[in-house]
Amino acid sequence: MMKNPWKTLSSKEIYKNQWLRLREDQVITPSGHNGIYGVVEAKPAIAIVPLSENQDTYLVGQYRYTLDEYSWEVPEGGALDGEHTLSGAKRELKEETGLTARTWTYLGELYTSNSFTNERGYVYLAEDIFDGVSNPDSTEQLRIKKIPFLQAWQLVLEGSIKDALSIVSILRAYEYLKKSQKLNN
Amino acid sequence: MMKNPWKTLSSKEIYKNQWLRLREDQVITPSGHNGIYGVVEAKPAIAIVPLSENQDTYLVGQYRYTLDEYSWEVPEGGALDGEHTLSGAKRELKEETGLTARTWTYLGELYTSNSFTNERGYVYLAEDIFDGVSNPDSTEQLRIKKIPFLQAWQLVLEGSIKDALSIVSILRAYEYLKKSQKLNN
Numbered sequence: 001m002m003k004n005p006w007k008t009l010s011s012k013e014i015y016k017n018q019w020l021r022l023r024e025d026q027v028i029t030p031s032g033h034n035g036i037y038g039v040v041e042a043k044p045a046i047a048i049v050p051l052s053e054n055q056d057t058y059l060v061g062q063y064r065y066t067l068d069e070y071s072w073e074v075p076e077g078g079a080l081d082g083e084h085t086l087s088g089a090k091r092e093l094k095e096e097t098g099l100t101a102r103t104w105t106y107l108g109e110l111y112t113s114n115s116f117t118n119e120r121g122y123v124y125l126a127e128d129i130f131d132g133v134s135n136p137d138s139t140e141q142l143r144i145k146k147i148p149f150l151q152a153w154q155l156v157l158e159g160s161i162k163d164a165l166s167i168v169s170i171l172r173a174y175e176y177l178k179k180s181q182k183l184n185n
Numbered sequence: 186m187m188k189n190p191w192k193t194l195s196s197k198e199i200y201k202n203q204w205l206r207l208r209e210d211q212v213i214t215p216s217g218h219n220g221i222y223g224v225v226e227a228k229p230a231i232a233i234v235p236l237s238e239n240q241d242t243y244l245v246g247q248y249r250y251t252l253d254e255y256s257w258e259v260p261e262g263g264a265l266d267g268e269h270t271l272s273g274a275k276r277e278l279k280e281e282t283g284l285t286a287r288t289w290t291y292l293g294e295l296y297t298s299n300s301f302t303n304e305r306g307y308v309y310l311a312e313d314i315f316d317g318v319s320n321p322d323s324t325e326q327l328r329i330k331k332i333p334f335l336q337a338w339q340l341v342l343e344g345s346i347k348d349a350l351s352i353v354s355i356l357r358a359y360e361y362l363k364k365s366q367k368l369n370n
Contacts, residue, residue: 005326006250014200015207017223020301022200022207030248030326038202039251040225042301063215064299065191066224071299078300108344110352112298114249114256115263116205116227119298121349141190141215157360159293164306164349167295171356175342 005030006037019043019078042119044079045112046088047165049149049173050099050126055184057152057170058097059161061143072145072155073166085122093126097144098134101126107172112164123169125176149173150185190215191222204228204263227304229264230297231273232350234334234358235284235311240369242337242355243282244346246328257330257340258351270307278311282329283319286311292357297349308354310361334358335370 007028015022021041029035050058061072077092079085086104093099107123134144155161156170177183192213200207206226214220235243246257262277264270271289278284292308319329340346341355362368 002246002248002255004250004253005248015209015223017209017221020223020225022225024200024202027250036202037250038200038205040205040207040301042298045298045300061187063187063190064296065189065212065222066299066301066303067296067305068189069296069299070187071296076300108347110347110349111249111252111254111256112349113227113230113302113304114251114254114348115230115261116225116251117298117302118251120252156356159357162293162295163299164295164297164353167353167356168349171341171352172344 014038038116040117040119042078042117043081044085044088045119045121045165046077046079046085046092046124047121047169048075048089048093048124048126049107049169050075050093050097050101050129051149051173051177052129052146055149056146057149058099059145059147059152060096061145062141071163072161073163074169076163076165086124089122089124089126094132095135096142098132099126099129100132101130102128105176107169107176110165110168121165121168123165123172125173149177150183199223223301225302225304227263227302228266229270229273230304230306230350231262231264231270231277231309232306232354233260233274233278233309233311234292234354235260235278235282235286235314236334236358236362237314237331240334241331242334243284244330244332244337245281246330247326256348257346258348259354261348261350271309274307274309274311279317280320281327283317284311284314285317286315287313290361292354292361295350295353306350306353308350308357310358334362335368
């Protein structure tokens with residue numbers, strides 16, 4: 001669409017932990033000025049909308065340390081190093097909810113906060129699902145809620161679900177199901 | 186809804202620039218283990234959906250350094266220190282597009298990427314708009330596109346707009362206009 005108008009002169013790692021890496025680049029801005037750019041590198045964020053035969057979905061509730069807020073979201077997690085996002089989606093769905101699914105549909109990517117991070121979100125719809133045993137991360141304390149998918153869509157519309165990745169995921173699942181004429185009303 | 190199950194033992198600033206601050210906290214996780222949490226503190230992100238009398242909107246195109254991608258988005262920007270998000274919305278809309286608006290409607294908040302940042306997005310609909318002179322940030326090289334609002338909604342549905350804050354903003358504007366029976370078809 002357009003050539004990158006930024007120039008990177010140098011790049012320095014500031015911080016790294018298991019989940020993110022912060023680097024500071026010396027740059028020339030599109031308008032030709034010298035500047036810095038702090039970029040938070042994050043692993044792919046994967047979101048899954050599970051859908052049962054009678055069109056229930058599963059939400060995950062957890063306390064978000066970053067925001068000091070409780071948040072209801074779709075099952076989400078980060079890809080492991082070198083892991084394909086579909087494999088990550090299967091793993092995260094199983095870990096958080098115990099569910100496995102036979103039918104997976106990719107609903108596209110998104111940028112979570114592109115002014116400072118390279119994090120991309122990847123959205124999957126999981127159908128033909130089966131119950132199993134969940135095995136959440138030891139850092140997480142999750143609650144799982146099974147509700148009609150259309151009720152989750154209402155929670156998005158009324159603003160009760162505030163996590164951007166969850167909002168986009170439920171929107172895309174809704175539009176996909178509507179288009180495929182699979183949505184029960 | 187639930188007490189914060191995380192405990193913060195100490196907090197250390199790792200990095201700070203004009204746009205973000207990174208801190209690393211020593212924590213006790215919800216499951217009782219010692220750990221660290223790297224939190225990226227960011228200013229409120231403000232998004233504006235401008236709507237003309239005949240229901241055109243304005244998209245802003247720019248090259249996103251973080252992702253190495255060109256991205257079409259709604260007008261967006263960060264709040265200044267101490268600035269109310271509505272004042273920020275008026276300022277950013279004017280800076281990026283030259284537009285001013287007489288009618289402002291707040292369409293709620295969202296969390297852009299709550300596993301590692303406290304960034305919140307704030308969405309505004311701007312109606313009764315007037316053209317003026319734009320004055321973009323010197324770091325930005327923006328293109329402005331005026332298109333029918335319903336076409337922007339289609340760009341969201343087909344996945345061409347990938348910025349999460351823009352997707353959520355256009356979705357909320359669409360639902361608000363539909364509910365208020367203001368949407369021309």
